[in-house]
Structures are given as structure tokens and as C-alpha cells.
Amino acid sequence: MSDNAESPTETQKDDPSIQHAATEHTGASDEKKKIDVLLKAVGDAPIMKTKKWSVERGRTVQSLAQFISRFLKLEASEQLFIYVNQSFAPSPDQEVGVLFECFGSDGKLVLHYCKSQAWG
């Protein structure tokens, strides 16, 4: 198995709550604690070298945004906006697991990120 990319997480859990998705996951099971997220850059946002991540269902959008910001080494003053379906920005306290259930396709949740408001 290829190396796991672990996020510098604030949680005290032993397992990193965000891991590089090394393998393809087939289907979506309620029992799986993690869901696959595909991150796509919009506008002048830097492109993540690793785009596909395994994220714990309970992780919030805000937490994921902070992870992306750190990974991309953005300035503290730079904002990051996250969009689902290229149409709405979920609430920062929304769980990625819920977004995956409602808006995931082909076994993954596609999230677009940008440094300025893209879809209002």
C-alpha cells in the first residue's frame, strides 16, 4: 500500500481523520467510518498535489477547509471557500458524511475550493 498522507489534525484520535485514499472504494456503505472526498481547485486557488482523501464522516467542512489551507500553505489572512455541486457553500459546521450521503456520486464527494466567492 502506498504511503498514507495524514493531516495534522486537532483531534486526539489515534487514527488520523483524514487520510490519502490510496485505493478505490466501491460503493457507499453506511458502516464505513470514512468517505472519499475529491478536491478540485477553482480560479486562482493552488491545485492540491493529492486530490483524493479519505475523511471521517464526522469531520466538519470548517475542519476540512483548515486542513486544505494548511496543506496549501495559505496565508492566515487568505480565506478558503468550499462548494458542493458547484452551487452552494455548506455551513462550516456541516459534517462531510451528511454531504456525501446527499450529494456524493460514484462513491465520492466532490468539493470545489477557491480563495474568493465563486458561486455566491
Place this chain on the structure above:
Amino acid sequence: MTSLVVKNELNASCRHLMNVIMADDKDVLRDVWFGRIPACFTLSPEETTEREAEPYYLLLPRVSYLTLVTDKVKKHFLRVMKAEDSTEMWFEYEGTPLKWHYPIGVLFDLHASNTALPWNVTVHFKNFPEHDLLHCTSNSVIEAHFMSCIKEADALKHKGQVINDMQKKDHKQLWMGLQNDKFDQFWAMNRKLMEYPTDEGGFRYIPFRMYQTMGERPFIQKLFRPVSPEGHTLTLGDLLKELFPAAICAEDEPKRFQVMIHGIEPLLETPIQWLSEHLSHPDNFLHISIIPAPSD
């Protein structure tokens, strides 16, 4: 015609709803919009003041957001405080910080529906609970949140096609209608979001959120179609059976949970499509509170 079951001792908005049981569906829209909760705001005893702070009474719209309708509360308490102490105002009920980004009616039903009125809310200006609450620095934050909810709801109902076909000024009209409590202005636009193709039985999926006070997660939100594959109209009971079966009990069992929408308990036989069209909040979500049944 759909009938609604109403509890006895609820507030004025619910009694009014009871009076319109057999009225037009459109009247239900109006009663939902104009639902009010009498609240009493008291400054937290931990806040230091230059003079004594009197409580402030206010009728809160169920369908709005705390930070949108409490400017007068802020002005009232800032009058008795030192200028340097006026940081972001936040609210708490019996120790629980109140999330401003949840509709007011949802917060009340979830935390205080079975207690005596007025709703006693504590006001704070210090020690903002960063882990429990989002910041709300201006009305544009509320507007952005509100519009995002509407877009998310439309993504579920119509794959986002209806909201995307609207112009920016139409989106603005939805927000201004809520902000200024203008039912007609709001519904002139919102009715488009409540339409569906004539050959379908309803929306693609129903936008809903189910809240519990003692739950692991903030709320339950899943994909749910209003019509079964066999073509049957699905009901509130069907939704609960799938996502919260503990709320459904046999006839001889004592009821453990109340399933509350806008302060009332709709019959479980009510079609979920009808509930979505008529009892959704202005954000186009059906917010359902599941609370422990009171032990009489």
C-alpha cells in the same frame, strides 16, 4: 384537505394554526410565516454593567434567525454596559448556546417547547463559545447562510435547476422578503421553488433535517423521495420509520417522542411532499424536532 393535530397549551401561533385546520393550503403558508414566540431576554449575571439591566421582551418570528431580529435587544443591553465590553452578542438557554444559524422556531421546539412561556433567553457579550457557535458579524453573513440553504434545498428538489434559472435580483427578493417580514414578496419567488414537473409525484428528494437534543450528531439529513418506487405517496410516518423508528410507537404503548414541526405535531399520515411544500421554513428545508414526550 389535510388536517393537523395540535397540542393544547401551546402559544398563540399554534392556536391560530388550529383555527385554520380546514382552511385553504395557502392559509397554512401564511400561518407558518407569521408564527411568533414570545421571548424574554435577560443579561447574563456574569456580564458587568454600569446600571442594572432590565429584561427585554420581544416576539420572535419562528421562521427567522436570532441575529437578524435582535438589534433592539443589543441596543437595550449596550445602554447599560461599558462601551469596551460590547463585543459580539450571543444567546444561551439553560446553559446551551443557541446556534443563530438554526431557525428560531427550531431552537425553541428543540429546547423549550414544553416549558412555560415566555422563552427565557440569556444574553452574553463575553466569552464567545467558539466551539459551539458560528460568528455572525453582519447581516450579509446571515444572507449568505440563508441563500446557501435555499440552494442546497433546490439541489435536492430540482438538481438546482430552478434556483440557477433565477436571476440575482430574484435571489435578493427571497432574502429581502425574509429580512423585512414580507410574506407576499417572498412567496412571489418561493412558489417557483415549490413547483415540480406534472408527470412527477413531487420533488426529486425532500429537503429535511431531523434534530434531537440528545443525538450524537447535530441532525439527520438523508436522501428521501416523496414517492415510493411503486408510486405510493410517502408520509411523515414513512420518513420516521426509515430514519427514526423509535418515534413511532404501537397504539397501546405510551408515546416516547414528540415529532414537532413549527410547534405542532402533524399526523403521521401527512404526505411528506405536502409537508415540504407547506411547512418548510423560508430556507426551503423541513426542520423536524424530535423531543422526549413530556411525562404528564
